[in-house]
Amino acid sequence: MSSDNSVFLLLGPEEGEKEKFIKNLIDKLSGKGNEIVEVHRFYGFDAVIADIISILQNETLFSKKRLVILNNMDLITRKEDISLITEYCSNPASKACFLLLSETIKGVNSRIEKVVPKDNRKIFWELFENQKRGWIVNFFRRKDMTISPSACNDLLEIVENNTKQLRLECERLVLFFGKGAKIGSEAIEKYIYHSKEENVFTLFDKVAQRKLDIALEVLHNLLLSREREALQILNGLLSQFRKLAALKGLIAGNYTLSEAFSRLRIKSKRVQKIYLESDKNYKAAEIKGIIMLIAEFEVRLRSVKSNLQAFLLNLFLYYVIVRGGKGAWRGGPG
Template identity: 40%
Template sequence: MSASRKSGKKPGVYLLLGPENGQKQEFIDQLTKKIASESGEKPEEYRYYPFKLEFLDVVSTLRNTSLFAAHRIVFLNQVHDVKNKTDCEILSEYCKRPVSDATLIMLSDLYQIDKRLDSVVPKEQKRVFWELFENQKQSWISNYFRSAGITITAEAVDLLLEHVENNTQELKQVCERLALFLKDEKTISEDLVEDLVYHSREENVFTLFDRIAQGSFSSSLEILQNLRHSGATDPSQLLGGLLWQFRRLLTVRRMIDARYSLDDAYRKLKIRGKKNQRVYAVACDVYTAGQLERIFTLFSEYETQLRSNSGNMQDIYLKLFLYDVVLKKGTTAIIATPDY
């Protein structure tokens, strides 16, 4: 235990809301550095998710002094899922009287949580990290590469934004990969972005959608397993990424049925890149509008199952989701609980 520990009143509870996880992480990093500076050593960190969580254990972690650090930071993720009356009461009572040597940081990608929790966090300790506007994200990408002495075309920026989650944390990770992928070139083109998304060795939600679009269950399952083993993708985020692409696919399919051309659909939806366009063209041959509409109903059902389960059960439900989409084309009416 450090002999340089310092005392001092620190805000004990923070509520950080909104989908802009890049700026949110910057705030957390600054707060962690400040706590480390004031306490004289790096704080211990604990991370919790609401599913099957004993909230008395969270409060115990916060209230019990550690033998190994002067300060503890407890992260409670997906706090919007905390809705049980007893759980809310336990948390809110702690928030009213937090200890001085621990910090509780409640996190959500949404903009609102249960009022019983929101009301007990002081206004000055709440932050909402709003999603950037489209022009702000475009400027962010251009400025990132400009600072590295790299030029990126406007078309490449637009294509990149099609394949990235709407936050600067994800943007930074993809831009870093793209800069490494660039090698000796100094200009990033639309083709280069497409090569990174579809031809790099790293699997992602877009390569998964590519295999689903082809109607290949075995390839889809293989990519899903690789993604889950890597631990790089949250199940709910994975489903959200697929939902966005299926929503666009359904619009394309309906336009084709209404006698519009594929080029008309691509222009309307701003689907760029030859490879990307081929994915949607192939998918229109594999799935009908009716099948896509049925698949749409599955997303909310499976999202509920993913949020209500964890670990191996989430993997099982993701595999069932692929089965229902790729092989059954959305004909499964009700999700049966797996008998494992």
């Protein structure tokens, strides 16, 4: 393997395109399936960098080629760990590929950025709204299905901002309606509220009602599906609360409900009803506190092992629904 293809730095929030890049790289390393590539995944909050470097440098009996993925590079801050990584990247193993990943753009230590070849530093930006709509239309066209512009908007209201989650929801829609279907706004609403699948928006629905027991049940189902990671759930709720804060601000600025919903592109009557319910149940100061609380819990989720993340999310919902943003680490709104 060329040393130019031994280390990559993959930044940005667009998880779907990032995963496609990794898949293509694995296919290339394996010679399109002719060789076995040993893949290892690690996360910055609990990674032992010395062990990772050892895996990269030493061949195994089962495979000569290794691909090591280190997520959450923005959490790697210890000088010793940074030195180990930069030393390895300066002289990488010939039969190993090291992928350094972060959802952030600027959070990775500059020493690590500099040691990765310029052509191997890639940023995966979030798609623009029109690009997301085009992605959805093309996805269903390939399945011999159609989706209306309004249904596209409704789908984008409930899906986190990356093509990985878009693909997941679109594949569920294919299974729900079947090939050849024509999907409109009513169909999206039927899927969201009448299918047995939970999503971040059905969780927000219960949070909006301030029903802790039901919200915890929805959260439990989301985590059991293993298709939603804790950070993705938290980011999905952040998106909804930011939109709620914007709605409250527009209403306070004497915009009519129709004008406010139009500005925020909230067109579904069912979704409008949920936002009105949350507007009634949460004060502006509470929403501000909740958004700050999400930032605090994001840091804590990144710093603990995965088996503790469910507990933290349960605690987070308690502080949101019962205490209105007053967390364990801050006073919250008065």
